[in-house]
Amino acid sequence: MRASDLVRIDLNGNVVEDSDKSSRDVNAAGFTIHSAIHMARPDLFCVAHTHSSAGIAVSAMTEGLLPLSQHAMKFYHRIAYHDYEGVALDLDERDRLVRDLGQHKAMILRNHGLLVAGTSVAEAFHQLYMLERACAVQVAALSRGRPLTIPPHEVCQHASDQFKSFENDEAHCAMPWDAAPRLIEDGKPDHRG
DSSP: OOGGGOOEEOTTSOEEEOTTGGGOOOOHHHHHHHHHHHHHOTTOOEEEEEOOHHHHHHHTSTTOSOSOSHHHHTTTTOOEEEOOOSSSOOTTHHHHHHHHHTTOSEEEETTTEEEEEESSHHHHHHHHHHHHHHHHHHHHHHHTTSOOOOOOHHHHHHHHHHHHHTTTOHHHHHHHHHHHHHHHHHHOTTTTO
């Protein structure tokens, strides 16, 4: 994906900026999900939604995200869940997405994938990176069929509080975000085109 592949739309799904509007389609399901959060949460500037294998696998697990890794501790008691309703084409689902997200910045869409948001692109990227890593670790750990070590509630809550203490620290979120374009530019100098 390159910057030129993006299409700017309004809250009604209408293309508002594109040099060749006839060549761009807007993903209706993506619009339903993203517009719900943007309309209801003006504090969140960026919303990201993925369908990674690990994210979908965890979304299908009854227990959801387990506190198995430091990455997962970030979301301990700070993640929402939204039950699957089919392909997100029904605009009525927006109300339920917003209700289920509540004041969280991360949500697991059951049997579907992951959704994160942030007050900046850097924060949303950081949230997504941490949640994707937490899901990948959980899938790997569960695949071994061995007993798992889950820290006590007090330790999980302490780690979650530690993460929360620098959640809105732009410098902290900027570190991994600033590194991502450098990695991309190293192999694909035309990614901005």
